[in-house]
Amino acid sequence: MILYGASGHAKVILDICQANKVEVTAILDDNKNITSLNGHRVSQLDDQRSTNETFIISVGDNRTRKKMVDRNDFFYGNAIHPNAVVDKTSVIDVGSVVMAGVIINASSIIGKHCIINTSATVDHDCTLKDFVHISPNATLCGGIELGEGTQIGAGAVVIPNLKIGKWCTIGAGAVVISDIPDGATVVGNPGRIIKSNN
Numbered sequence: 001m002i003l004y005g006a007s008g009h010a011k012v013i014l015d016i017c018q019a020n021k022v023e024v025t026a027i028l029d030d031n032k033n034i035t036s037l038n039g040h041r042v043s044q045l046d047d048q049r050s051t052n053e054t055f056i057i058s059v060g061d062n063r064t065r066k067k068m069v070d071r072n073d074f075f076y077g078n079a080i081h082p083n084a085v086v087d088k089t090s091v092i093d094v095g096s097v098v099m100a101g102v103i104i105n106a107s108s109i110i111g112k113h114c115i116i117n118t119s120a121t122v123d124h125d126c127t128l129k130d131f132v133h134i135s136p137n138a139t140l141c142g143g144i145e146l147g148e149g150t151q152i153g154a155g156a157v158v159i160p161n162l163k164i165g166k167w168c169t170i171g172a173g174a175v176v177i178s179d180i181p182d183g184a185t186v187v188g189n190p191g192r193i194i195k196s197n198n
């Protein structure tokens with residue numbers, strides 16, 4: 001496995017790979033000034049372009065992760081912590097990572113290059129499009145749809161059967177009780193839209 005992005009997020013993925021006994025053969029970063037991460041050497045992408053190994057884009061920012069995927073043609077793998085509980089009827093697409101303590105319940109679909117962060121819950125029948133990030137301790141109740149690139153902040157709660165659009169940001173601790181349009185930023189309980197990028 002090669003991790004592209006020498007970030008704090010990469011440190012957590014590194015731990016998951018170690019827990020799964022998956023060898024991380026390289027950590028890459030475009031910033032030449034970053035030379036090591038937790039004692040591991042950090043090198044440049046050019047050294048690894050011709051490899052057949054699987055990659056994970058180890059960058060937490062959803063838009064940056066998408067840009068990196070758009071400009072590279074790699075094989076992508078997953079990193080799923082052994083202490084995560086993922087129902088056998090759920091599907092996790094390539095490039096996505098699932099941290100320790102996560103629960104993903106029945107019939108949920110996690111898109112490509114998503115992050116399901118520490119102790120988040122994705123309940124039954126949820127659909128998460130590509131590049132979504134569910135932050136630590138967030139709770140998605142059943143039947144929720146999240147559009148591409150949306151971030152659910154730490155500890156936020158989304159009540160059942162709601163649809164949240166593309167590239168939304170749900171603030172830490174928000175409680176979302178209605179559908180949310182594309183590009184909205186939502187905070188508070190009950191969640192209210194404070195910004196819209198549309």
Ligand SMILES: CC(=O)SCCNC(=O)CCNC(=O)[C@H](O)C(C)(C)COP(=O)(O)OP(=O)(O)OC[C@H]1O[C@@H](n2cnc3c(N)ncnc32)[C@H](O)[C@@H]1OP(=O)(O)O
Binds near residue numbers: 169
């Ligand atoms: C492992 C990891 O670290 S994963 C990373 C997890 N990260 C997160 O969960 C971060 C989530 N981000 C937030 O909650 C941010 O505060 C955001 C995105 C909602 C808003 O950020 P910004 O766009 O910079 O907004 P800004 O800080 O200017 O705040 C705008 C207003 O919303 C309020 N506000 C901001 N965040 C919140 C929040 N989470 N809950 C309630 N109110 C909030 C501010 O007090 C401010 O109110 P005011 O206008 O009355 O002064």
